[in-house]
Amino acid sequence: MELTNKTIEKLRLDIDNVLNKRLNWQIEEINLIGNGVINAVFLINEKNLGKLAVRTPWRSEENMMDKNSSGIISLKKEAIISEHCHKHQIPVPKIHKLYFSNEINFLVSDFVSGDGQEISSYDIGELTSKIHKVPLDGLSIVDQNERKLSNIVSHRITGRVHSLNKLINTNFIIPSSEELEAILNTSKTKNSLLHLDVRPPNIIGENGIIKAIIDWDNSFVGNPIMELMRIFESKELVEGDFIKGYNDLDIIENTDTIIQSIYRLDTALMLSILFTSFINDSEKKDYYLKRVHFLIEEISNNL
Structure with a gap:
């Protein structure tokens, strides 16, 4: 339509x-x-x-x-x-x-207007850190329905694997959603408000200064490591500069590799399906299919 x-x-x-x-x-x-x-x-x-x-x-x-x-x-x-x-x-x-x-x-x-000038990944890192530090004060996300992010992501991953297997006629095998959720629940990191689509098109700026962040459709309350893994896996920002602006390496260093890999897999699966079914970009399609294969192997090896 x-x-x-x-x-x-x-x-x-x-x-x-x-x-x-x-x-x-x-x-x-x-x-x-x-x-x-x-x-x-x-x-x-x-x-x-x-x-x-x-x-x-x-x-x-x-x-x-x-x-x-x-x-x-x-x-x-x-x-x-x-x-x-x-x-x-x-x-x-x-x-x-x-x-x-x-x-x-x-x-x-x-209406917030921008001039299209590039916003530094460092500044976007600073803004993301501020979002993660916002007091929740009982904030309830409409479509989260009090579900834990670990539950949402684990079921979404198994659903996306099923969809991708049908799309490209392959047989990626991953742990059950219950196993994935249990692993994610071992994290002790405090929940935060997550935007989950932090990228240049959703940042409005002028003269290189951020004026607004928009489009909260993907947002949830949950482990901020998911936001970071989504940003790093999507590769739309300069990772090193972003980390400097975010200024909290402890959150990554204190999170088990398997948890990081599961959150990365969620994004890699989404992008694999995107570039297979909706956007014709064979290079990115091949890249993210390889990432899915790599991350599934990494998760299996760390079980």
Whole structure:
């Protein structure tokens, strides 16, 4: 399903109707500025608040009032976590309105512009460290449902291995989800808020200075070592510079290799499936398939 001009216009009119007529805002313009698999993002100009971003699910099935739809979960998650982070001085767009109805659902936040200049991996490391130190204060992640991250990841890994085996007609064999979860639960590291998609496209900056981190769709509360392993495995940042900015080598040195490998495997599997089924990049596909093979062997050897 593609985002058509007809759908864009309907979303634009629905947003305009709600903000101007139901909420009595004064919207002077509204334009589409981007879209993903689930959400479309509109830029609006409100007379008193200035430029704001409106994020709304664009697929018809996602804009229903089903509280379990990924679109509704995405909006709730972004709103709750952004408000929590804003309270603790993490640079995120300020939330202005979370709106649900039978016609349209959307989230209004500050529009943060950037100039596209590269942000150093050191600075991103510093920001990630600050996120991991944010007090949880009872923060509950909408789609985590009080489950431990170890439980989520262990089941996700076995599911991804099954999917990858079918995709490339191979037979990767790994320990059961129960075995993986038990290993992950041996870690004594304190839980943190995790972003779990820390990479340049989700960092908005200007003149090389970070202005905001966005897109909390993947976030959970859990062991921060998972965040670090995901970043290192994805290779979108300079690892050495990131570590210097993060400034906590103890967390890695005090974590068993097998735990690091399991968290790395989760990411390698995700990227293998991505480059096999969704993005045509044979070099990255081959690389991550080799990483999956290596990490599975490493986990088996450390059992």
